Each structure stands twice: as structure tokens, then as C-alpha cells.
Amino acid sequence: MHATTKEIISERPIRVLEIIGNGIIGGMEMYVLRLISGLPRSHFTVICICPYESRFTRQLREAGCEVFITPIHEDPLWQSIQFTTQLINFKAIDVVHAHLPNAHVLAGLCSQLSQVPGMATVHGMFVPSIEVEISQLTGTHLTVVSQSAYMQALTIGIPAERLSLIANGVDTKIFSPRPRNAEFRALHNIPETALLVGFVGRLAVEKGPDRFARAAELIHKTLPDTHFLMVGEGPMEDEIRQIISQSNLEDCIHMTGILEDMQNIYPEFDILVSSSRSEGMPLVVLEAMASGIPIVAMDVGGVAEIIESAMSGFLAKTGDIEALAHFAITLLATPELKDSMGQAARQRVERQFSLSASVDSVAQLICGLKNNYGVAGRGSVSSLLTRSSSRKKGVSL
Numbered sequence: 569m570h571a572t573t574k575e576i577i578s579e580r581p582i583r584v585l586e587i588i589g590n591g592i593i594g595g596m597e598m599y600v601l602r603l604i605s606g607l608p609r610s611h612f613t614v615i616c617i618c619p620y621e622s623r624f625t626r627q628l629r630e631a632g633c634e635v636f637i638t639p640i641h642e643d644p645l646w647q648s649i650q651f652t653t654q655l656i657n658f659k660a661i662d663v664v665h666a667h668l669p670n671a672h673v674l675a676g677l678c679s680q681l682s683q684v685p686g687m688a689t690v691h692g693m694f695v696p697s698i699e700v701e702i703s704q705l706t707g708t709h710l711t712v713v714s715q716s717a718y719m720q721a722l723t724i725g726i727p728a729e730r731l732s733l734i735a736n737g738v739d740t741k742i743f744s745p746r747p748r749n750a751e752f753r754a755l756h757n758i759p760e761t762a763l764l765v766g767f768v769g770r771l772a773v774e775k776g777p778d779r780f781a782r783a784a785e786l787i788h789k790t791l792p793d794t795h796f797l798m799v800g801e802g803p804m805e806d807e808i809r810q811i812i813s814q815s816n817l818e819d820c821i822h823m824t825g826i827l828e829d830m831q832n833i834y835p836e837f838d839i840l841v842s843s844s845r846s847e848g849m850p851l852v853v854l855e856a857m858a859s860g861i862p863i864v865a866m867d868v869g870g871v872a873e874i875i876e877s878a879m880s881g882f883l884a885k886t887g888d889i890e891a892l893a894h895f896a897i898t899l900l901a902t903p904e905l906k907d908s909m910g911q912a913a914r915q916r917v918e919r920q921f922s923l924s925a926s927v928d929s930v931a932q933l934i935c936g937l938k939n940n941y942g943v944a945g946r947g948s949v950s951s952l953l954t955r956s957s958s959r960k961k962g963v964s965l
Contacts, residue, residue, distance in 0.1 A: 570726075574679060576616070580878075581658060582934060582935065583612075583661050583663075583677075584607075584612060584613070584615070584663050584664075585614075585617065585656060585663070585665065586604070586614055586616045586667070586705045587617045587618060587657070587671040588668070589619065589666070589667060589672075590597060590619070590624075590765065592622065593627075595691065595848075595852065598851055599622050599689070599736060600616075601627055602927070603927055605631055607931060609632065612931070614633050614933045615635075615661070616628050616635045618636075619638070630922060636655060637794060640670045641670055642670045642673055643696065649678060653701070655913050656678055660692060660950070661682070663684065663685050663934050663938050664678065664686040664687070665686075667688070669696055669699055671688070672699055672702045672708065673687040677832075678709050678864075685708075685709070685937040686707075686708070686709070687708055688702070688709075688711070689710075689713070690900045693717060693846050693847055693848050694716070695720055695721045695726070704725070707730070708730075708925075709730050709933070711733070711734050713733075713735055713736050714733075714848055715733065716870060716871055716873075717733075717870070718731065722817075732929075734930055734933070735920075736921065737854070737925055737926030737927070738858050739924075740917060743834065743855045743858035744831075746835045748836055749832065756824065757822065758795045758822065763791065763795065763834055763838045764800070764862075765784065765787065765797070765838065765896060766834070767839075767843065768799045769806055769852055770800050771800050775844050775845075776807050776843035777798065777804055780841055780843040780856070780891070781821065782811070782889050783841060790901075791897060795822065796821040796822065797837070798821065799833065800825070801825050809823070819885060821852050830855060834861055835860070835861070837856065838861075838900060838906060839861060839863070839906065840853070840862075840864075841896060842864070842865035842866060842872060843892060844868055844869075845887075846868060848869050849871075849873065850869075851868040853874055854874060857875075857880060857914060857917045858914060858918075860910040860911065860913065861910055862880065862899055863875050864892060864896045864899065865884070866883075867885060871883065876912070876919070880913035882898070930949040
């Protein structure tokens with residue numbers, strides 16, 4: 569049995585610098601917020617670097633973090649390297665933790681320049697080549713969120729001692745089944761008794777909102793009283809509205825933008841559809857399942873590691889919109905099956921995807937990196953700078 573966070577720390581609070589390569593509100597950013605909130609302040613002090621001010625930086629400060637802003641590029645600016653290195657030294661940072669490849673480059677360079685351990689969490693369905701290069705050249709520790717990404721990382725040469733699998737988790741006290749809210753449905757012009765299919769995610773190619781809109785059209789042909797709620801914003805918004813207009817579904821597909829009280833929104837859904845083209849271990853799926861909502865999802869990345877097919881939801885072959893719609897119709901037309909799968913989904917998350925267990929695993933890793941720093945060999949800053957310079961010149965090493 570693993571020790572808890574409180575059992576493994578006895579000295580002054582460990583100072584962690586989180587370098588976050590984006591500032592939008594998405595799954596990765598929610599992961600960071602929940603990690604920060606879950607780490608006990610008596611044992612951890614967390615400071616953040618972000619590339620720009622945003623709603624996300626406001627939320628970080630509300631969570632009690634000191635936030636600094638500097639440009640974060642895959643070929644980092646000298647001013648960013650100077651800034652981050654000085655911050656590590658001035659704040660006596662113990663461990664640097666990066667999210668996204670651009671942040672990983674900066675973290676790898678600056679952690680080595682400052683002689684502190686570095687780590688990076690890869691949130692996607694596979695480990696990009698640039699993350700492999702950075703880890704190999706600077707010795708940063710990689711964590712991944714799915715078994716498929718873990719095996720891929722081993723296959724391409726990441727040493728097992730510098731690789732960890734830590735699944736995402738959710739707070740099942742916050743995300744839980746609850747009664748429906750008639751006021752919410754009235755606000756969005758959704759009939760109180762209508763079946764409601766949910767999509768939650770950024771309106772961007774990787775999340776497949778266009779696939780959801782196409783599936784909604786197929787579902788509507790069979791179950792014309794069904795309504796659809798799309799929660800999120802992003803670069804595909806105009807395209808999605810055009811698809812909805814062309815399908816004459818403006819009255820039953822409702823686009824809300826970002827909603828911040830998702831624990832109250834998921835219970836309004838009869839099912840949640842995940843139509844993504846790429847996923848690691850999606851928090852949206854875990855949150856909906858914890859709320860007692862069955863899932864119909866494209867089988868990508870770590871999704872199959874969450875959903876027990878035909879027990880807590882259905883998996884459609886990637887890109888098969890007709891299958892996605894078929895499984896959704898099956899659940900919507902069979903209330904008993906929908907309810908039993910929703911209960912199974914909740915139980916699955918309670919057993920396997922606890923937020924506290926996930927945070928404790930990260931905390932143990934941070935402590936281990938701090939305590940064992942210098943035991944394993946690390947790469948050199950000069951080799952990474954050479955690789956970065958060569959990439960700019962178009963040279964293949």
C-alpha cells in the first residue's frame with residue numbers, strides 16, 4: 569500500500585514550479601488546478617509560470633498560487649530562460665513540473681541550469697517526439713496518464729526508471745448524481761421532459777465537435793424529440809454553427825460556451841458523447857461517469873481504459889459516426905439500460921479513478937525526485953541547445 573502525502577514528508581514544504589504551456593480552460597488546465605488544490609499547503613508550496621494572463625491564471629491565483637508570466641515557446645527565448653532560471657533560484661524551487669511540450673523544453677533547460685530535478689506530464693494519447701528528445705537530453709522524468717502512452721514511451725526508449733503511469737482522477741464528492749434542475753433547462757430552451765445528449769470540450773479538431781454535430785443529426789432522425797447541449801468554445805465554433813444550420817437543428821442543438829459549474833450540468837444529461845479524435849485520459853468522461861451518466865465514446869487513446877464497454881458505456885470505432893449515433897440511440901431508447909450503465913459508470917470511477925489517489929501518486933513522485941536527485945545521470949544543457957539550434961536551421965541530428 570502506498571504511503572499518503574502526509575506520511576512521506578517531514579521537512580519544510582517542498583517548493584514546486586509548475587510551468588504550463590497554455591492558458592485556455594481545458595482538460596490539462598483542470599488537471600493542474602486540481603493537483604494544486606489537492607497538494608496540502610502544509611507540505612507543498614506551488615508557484616506557476618504561464619505564457620499569458622487569462623481566466624486560467626485568475627483561477628490559479630484563486631487557488632492560492634503565485635503566478636508569473638513569460639513567453640513559452642518550443643525554441644525558448646533567452647529572456648524566458650533567464651527569467652525562469654532566476655525564479656527557480658530566487659524561490660528555492662525543489663522540483664520543476666511541466667505541462668505541454670513547449671513548457672517541457674523550458675523546464676528541461678532551466679531545471680538543468682539550476683541543478684534541480686524536472687518532470688513533465690504528457691496528457692495526450694501518445695508521447696510526442698519532442699518530449700522524448702527533451703527527456704533524453706535533460707533527464708526529466710515523464711509521467712503519462714494512460715497505459716497505451718506508457719507502453720509507447722517504453723517502446724521508443726524512455727527508461728522505466730524515468731517513466732511513471734499516473735491515471736487522472738476526479739473528486740466523486742463534487743461530481744455525483746443529483747436531481748435535475750428545471751431552471752437550467754428553461755434557461756436553454758430545453759423541454760423539461762426531453763432527452764438530452766451532452767458534449768463537453770473545446771470546439772477544436774481534436775475534440776471532434778463536428779463529429780458530434782453529425783451524430784446529433786442521425787440521432788434526431790430516429791428520436792426527433794431529443795435535444796443536444798454543447799458546452800465549450802474554440803476555433804471551430806463558426807463551423808459547428810454552420811453544420812447545425814445546414815441540418816436545420818438550431819432549435820434542438822444548444823451551444824452554451826464555457827460553463828464553470830459542471831458538477832451541476834452533467835446530471836442534466838441522459839448520456840454524454842465523446843467524439844474526440846485524440847485523447848489521453850479525458851477528465852470530461854470521468855466527471856460524467858462520476859455523475860452517474862453513461863458514455864458513448866470514440867475508442868481513442870486511454871478512453872477504453874476508463875469505459876467498460878457495454879457495462880458503463882459503449883465504444884465506437886474511431887471515426888465511425890454512424891456507430892456513435894447507433895449506440896446513443898440504443899441507450900436513449902432503453903431507459904433501464906441507460907440507468908444501469910449510469911450506475912456502473914459511477915461505481916467504476918469510485919473504484920479506479922480517485923482524485924486523492926492520483927494526487928498522492930504525483931506527490932510521492934515529486935518527493936522521490938527531490939530526495940534522489942543526482943543519483944541517475946542527466947543529459948547536458950549544451951546538447952539540448954545544439955538540438956534546438958539545429959532544428960531552427962533545418963538540420964536533422
